[in-house]
Amino acid sequence: MSEKKRSIRREVFYWGLLLFFFIMVLFTAILIKPRFDRDIADARGSIERENSRINGYMESMFEETDAVLEELAGNRTVIDVIDGGEPSKSEALELYDMVKHMYKNVTHVFSGYRDGTMIIGGYELKEGFDPRVRPWYKAASQEKDRSVRISYTDSNSGEWLFSTSRAILDESGEVLGVIGMDISNERLSETLKSSYKYETQRSYIINDKRIIMVNGKNRFLGEDLVSVVGGLRPEDISGDEGEFDYELEGKEYWAHYRRIDGTNFYSVTAIDSEEVLCPILETAGVTAITITLCAIAVGLLQNRLLKKRFVDPFMELSERIRNIAEEKEETGLFYKFKNRELIEAANDIERIARKSIEDKERLLRASEDKYRKLVENLSRDYFIYILDKEGRLNYVSPSVKEMLGYTEEELLGGNIDFKGGQKIEKIEVEEDCTDTDSTVYELEVSRKDGRKRYIEVTEILLKNELGETYGTEGIAKDITDMKERQRKIEFLSFxxxxxxxxxxxxxxxxxxxxxxxxxxxxxxxxxxxxxxxxxxxxxxxxxxxxxxxxxxxxxxxxxxxxxxxxxxxxxxxxxxxxxxxxxxxxxxxxxxxxxxxxxxxxxxxxxxxxxxxxxxxxxxxxxxxxxxxxxxxxxxxxxxxxxxxxxxxxxxxxxAESIGIVKKKLGESEIKLLEKLGSDMELGDKERQTLEKAYRFRNIGEIALDLEVLKKIGKLTDEEWKSVKRHPELGYRILSSTPEYSDIADYVLNHHERWDGRGYPKGKSGQDIPMISRIIYVVEAYIAMTEEKHYNGGIKSRDEVMEELDKNAGTQFDPEILKQLSN
CATH class of the missing domain: 3.30.70.270 (Reverse transcriptase/Diguanylate cyclase domain)
Structure with a gap:
C-alpha cells in the first residue's frame, strides 16, 4: 500500500478517534471528580508536614547556636580580651576558629567590645569599622540575659546573613561586649537542599518583609518573594502559619509557610503540583489508554467502511498524477471514478502538472548556477563534496585545500569515504533523528602535512525519481577549535x-x-x-x-x-x-x-x-x-x-641578619642614643628594652622586597619607592605572627609615620603615633646622616645633622624628641 493511501486512511481514522475520545473524556471526568478532590487535600497535607520538618530543623539549629554562645559568653578567654592585649586576642581567635569548624553552617564567630575592639578571623574589616553600631551588637546589648537572632546584610559583600548574638557581661552584670555567630545563607542553602524529600521541592527562609534570605537553589536571594513569583499577594502571608499557591517559570507550586519560633523568620516549602498529583495522573493515564483503545477500534471500523467510497478512487487519481510527473504519456487512461467532480479535477491537475514541470526545469538550471558560485567562494572552515555510489569523490569545493591541504586534483576520483577512508578515521557517528537519509559524523582527520584536525560532516543520500541511491552529498566543517575548548572545559570541571x-x-x-x-x-x-x-x-x-x-x-x-x-x-x-x-x-x-x-x-x-x-x-x-x-x-x-x-x-x-637587614648587635652610638632618648622621654625600663628591640628589627619587612632595589644607590623609580614603602607593614605581619616578637610589631608598623601625618603606611600624625615609633624614626635618621656613607650628601657632622633635623621639627619629626636630642 502506498504512503499516500495510508495518509488518507490515517486522516479518516483520526477524525473518528477524536469524536469518540471527546465523549469518553466527558464521561470519565464525571466519575473521577470526587477522587481528585480527596487527593488534592492529601497532597497539601504532605507539603505542610514537609515544611514543619524543615521548620523544626531551623529551630533546633538556632537552639544549638544559643547554647554555644551562652558558653562562649562566660568563657574567660573571651572576657579577658578587653584587657589582655594581642595574646588574648590570638587565643580568642583560635577558640573561634575551632568552634567554626565544629559547626558547618557557621561562617564567622566574632566578638565586639565596648571599647570598639573587634575580634574576627578570616574577614577584612573596613577602616573605621565600629562593632558598637552594628545591628547585632545593639540588639544583644539591650537583651542582656538571652541570645538575639536577627538578619542583616554583610558590610563588605552585601550578603544576607543570619546572626545570633549574646551580651558578654562582667561580674556586676554590665555589658563588656557582644559575641556572635554568622550563619552563611549559602551553607544553609546547601543543608536545606540536601534534605529535600521531593525532586521539585523548593524551600525558602524569608523575613517578615518577605525578603528571601535562604533558598536551597541559591536563587532570588535578597528579593521580595511577592515580586519573584506570580499570583502571590502580600496579604497571602500573614499570621504564624498558612498556605498559598504561586506560579514560577511556567509551573504552578503549592506552598506552606510557618513562623520559626522565637524569630521574625518564616520557613516556606513549595512543591510542583504535578509531582504531588502523580497518583491522580497515573489513574488518568490508565483511563486515557482505555479511551484510546476504544477510539482506535472505532477508527478502524470507519476506515474500512469509507475505503471503497473514497480511498480507492482517490489513489487512482494519485497514480495518474504520478505518471504525468514522470512524463509517461498515458492519455488513453480511463478513469473509473463514480464521481464526475473527481474526473474534472483530474484533467485540471494534468494541465497544471505539465506546466509546473517546465517551470521547475527552468528554475533548476538557474539554481545550479547560483549554487556553483556559492560553493567556489565557501569559507575556509567548510568544504562541500559529492561521492558516487562506489564512494569515489566526483566533486570537492576549492576550500578543501585550506582545511586539509589537498588540491581538488589530488582528491578527485579517489576512494575517500568519510566513514572510514584511508585519510580519515571515524570517531563518532550520530544519526539524524528527523531524516533517515541524513547522517552527521565527527571525525579526526590528517592534513596533508600530517597535522590532526577535527571536522563535523553532514551527509545526505542522493536519490533519483525511483528512490534509488546514486551517491552522497556532504558538507564538512572544521571544529578543531571547538574541540579544544571542550577539552579545557571538561578538564576544569573535574x-x-x-x-x-x-x-x-x-x-x-x-x-x-x-x-x-x-x-x-x-x-x-x-x-x-x-x-x-x-x-x-x-x-x-x-x-x-x-x-x-x-x-x-x-x-x-x-x-x-x-x-x-x-x-x-x-x-x-x-x-x-x-x-x-x-x-x-x-x-x-x-x-x-x-x-x-x-x-x-x-x-x-x-x-x-x-x-x-x-x-x-x-x-x-x-x-x-x-x-x-x-x-x-x-x-x-x-x-x-x-x-x-x-x-x-x-x-x-x-x-635578615645574614644579609644585613637586621643587625645581630647594635652599634655603640645607636645604643647610647636610644638610651638617652628613652630616658629623656621618661620611658620605663621595660619600655626602653622594647625600644632597643623594636629599633633592631624595624626593617625586617625588607626581607620580602627585591634586594637589588634595597641596594640601589641612585633615585628610586615610583614603582620601586612604592615597593619599599611596604616594608613597615610587612614587618608588622612577620613580627605579629609569633608571641616572641608581637610586642614590637605595632612600633615597627608606625616607625615611618610623620608628625604632620604625611608618613606611611597609615598616615598617622602627632600623639597618635606611638612614642617608641617616633624615637626610632629620629634615631634612624640621625644614624643614617652621621654613619652611612651612601646617605644622600654623604656623612655629616653632628651640628649639620641637628640643623637638618631641626628644619623638619613639627613636620617630619616630634619636636620634643629633637629638643631632647639637642641637649
Missing amino acids: YDAMTGLYNRRFFEEELKRLDSERNYPLTLLYADINGLKLANDIFGHTVGDELISRVAENIKRECRKDDIISRMGGDEFAIILPKTEESEVSNIVDRIKAGLSEERVEELVVSVSFGWATKNKSGVPMEDVLKKADELMYKKKLYESPEMRKKTVERIVQR
Missing part, C-alpha cells in the same frame, strides 16, 4: 587549575562511588597547609601559590596510583584511600612530611597538618567519617600551626 589535582566536585562524586564494601576499609585523609596566609601576607600570592603546588606535588608523589587526591580549595586537601587500614596511613603521612621537610619556599617552613578516619563497614554515615577526620586535623593544627609560624619567623630573622 580538576584544580593550579595543581592539576582533582577538585572538590570530583572528590564528592568519587566518595559516593567508592563508598561500598568492596573498598572497605575506606580511609579519608585530610591535609591543611599551615601558614598559607602568612606566606601570602609576607611574600605575596605568587609565593603562596608555589607553596600550594609544592605540597600538592609531595602528596601526589607519596600516594598510590588508585588514591584519589583532591584540592578542596585554599589550603585544604583531601585524599580517598580505598582498602587502606587506619594504621597504614601513618606511614603515608610520615613519607609526605619527610618530603616536605626537604622543600624550601623562600624562608617558609613547609608544614602540613593531617587528620584521618576509616570506614570499616556499611551503616556508618560517611558524614561521621568526614567529621572525625576533620576534627583530628584541626586538633593537630592548633599545635602545629603556631610552631610553624615560630620556626618561619626564626628563619626570616636569621636570613
Whole structure:
C-alpha cells in the first residue's frame, strides 16, 4: 500500500478517534471528580508536614547556636580580651576558629567590645569599622540575659546573613561586649537542599518583609518573594502559619509557610503540583489508554467502511498524477471514478502538472548556477563534496585545500569515504533523528602535512525519481577549535587549575562511588597547609601559590596510583584511600612530611597538618567519617600551626641578619642614643628594652622586597619607592605572627609615620603615633646622616645633622624628641 493511501486512511481514522475520545473524556471526568478532590487535600497535607520538618530543623539549629554562645559568653578567654592585649586576642581567635569548624553552617564567630575592639578571623574589616553600631551588637546589648537572632546584610559583600548574638557581661552584670555567630545563607542553602524529600521541592527562609534570605537553589536571594513569583499577594502571608499557591517559570507550586519560633523568620516549602498529583495522573493515564483503545477500534471500523467510497478512487487519481510527473504519456487512461467532480479535477491537475514541470526545469538550471558560485567562494572552515555510489569523490569545493591541504586534483576520483577512508578515521557517528537519509559524523582527520584536525560532516543520500541511491552529498566543517575548548572545559570541571589535582566536585562524586564494601576499609585523609596566609601576607600570592603546588606535588608523589587526591580549595586537601587500614596511613603521612621537610619556599617552613578516619563497614554515615577526620586535623593544627609560624619567623630573622637587614648587635652610638632618648622621654625600663628591640628589627619587612632595589644607590623609580614603602607593614605581619616578637610589631608598623601625618603606611600624625615609633624614626635618621656613607650628601657632622633635623621639627619629626636630642 502506498504512503499516500495510508495518509488518507490515517486522516479518516483520526477524525473518528477524536469524536469518540471527546465523549469518553466527558464521561470519565464525571466519575473521577470526587477522587481528585480527596487527593488534592492529601497532597497539601504532605507539603505542610514537609515544611514543619524543615521548620523544626531551623529551630533546633538556632537552639544549638544559643547554647554555644551562652558558653562562649562566660568563657574567660573571651572576657579577658578587653584587657589582655594581642595574646588574648590570638587565643580568642583560635577558640573561634575551632568552634567554626565544629559547626558547618557557621561562617564567622566574632566578638565586639565596648571599647570598639573587634575580634574576627578570616574577614577584612573596613577602616573605621565600629562593632558598637552594628545591628547585632545593639540588639544583644539591650537583651542582656538571652541570645538575639536577627538578619542583616554583610558590610563588605552585601550578603544576607543570619546572626545570633549574646551580651558578654562582667561580674556586676554590665555589658563588656557582644559575641556572635554568622550563619552563611549559602551553607544553609546547601543543608536545606540536601534534605529535600521531593525532586521539585523548593524551600525558602524569608523575613517578615518577605525578603528571601535562604533558598536551597541559591536563587532570588535578597528579593521580595511577592515580586519573584506570580499570583502571590502580600496579604497571602500573614499570621504564624498558612498556605498559598504561586506560579514560577511556567509551573504552578503549592506552598506552606510557618513562623520559626522565637524569630521574625518564616520557613516556606513549595512543591510542583504535578509531582504531588502523580497518583491522580497515573489513574488518568490508565483511563486515557482505555479511551484510546476504544477510539482506535472505532477508527478502524470507519476506515474500512469509507475505503471503497473514497480511498480507492482517490489513489487512482494519485497514480495518474504520478505518471504525468514522470512524463509517461498515458492519455488513453480511463478513469473509473463514480464521481464526475473527481474526473474534472483530474484533467485540471494534468494541465497544471505539465506546466509546473517546465517551470521547475527552468528554475533548476538557474539554481545550479547560483549554487556553483556559492560553493567556489565557501569559507575556509567548510568544504562541500559529492561521492558516487562506489564512494569515489566526483566533486570537492576549492576550500578543501585550506582545511586539509589537498588540491581538488589530488582528491578527485579517489576512494575517500568519510566513514572510514584511508585519510580519515571515524570517531563518532550520530544519526539524524528527523531524516533517515541524513547522517552527521565527527571525525579526526590528517592534513596533508600530517597535522590532526577535527571536522563535523553532514551527509545526505542522493536519490533519483525511483528512490534509488546514486551517491552522497556532504558538507564538512572544521571544529578543531571547538574541540579544544571542550577539552579545557571538561578538564576544569573535574580538576584544580593550579595543581592539576582533582577538585572538590570530583572528590564528592568519587566518595559516593567508592563508598561500598568492596573498598572497605575506606580511609579519608585530610591535609591543611599551615601558614598559607602568612606566606601570602609576607611574600605575596605568587609565593603562596608555589607553596600550594609544592605540597600538592609531595602528596601526589607519596600516594598510590588508585588514591584519589583532591584540592578542596585554599589550603585544604583531601585524599580517598580505598582498602587502606587506619594504621597504614601513618606511614603515608610520615613519607609526605619527610618530603616536605626537604622543600624550601623562600624562608617558609613547609608544614602540613593531617587528620584521618576509616570506614570499616556499611551503616556508618560517611558524614561521621568526614567529621572525625576533620576534627583530628584541626586538633593537630592548633599545635602545629603556631610552631610553624615560630620556626618561619626564626628563619626570616636569621636570613635578615645574614644579609644585613637586621643587625645581630647594635652599634655603640645607636645604643647610647636610644638610651638617652628613652630616658629623656621618661620611658620605663621595660619600655626602653622594647625600644632597643623594636629599633633592631624595624626593617625586617625588607626581607620580602627585591634586594637589588634595597641596594640601589641612585633615585628610586615610583614603582620601586612604592615597593619599599611596604616594608613597615610587612614587618608588622612577620613580627605579629609569633608571641616572641608581637610586642614590637605595632612600633615597627608606625616607625615611618610623620608628625604632620604625611608618613606611611597609615598616615598617622602627632600623639597618635606611638612614642617608641617616633624615637626610632629620629634615631634612624640621625644614624643614617652621621654613619652611612651612601646617605644622600654623604656623612655629616653632628651640628649639620641637628640643623637638618631641626628644619623638619613639627613636620617630619616630634619636636620634643629633637629638643631632647639637642641637649
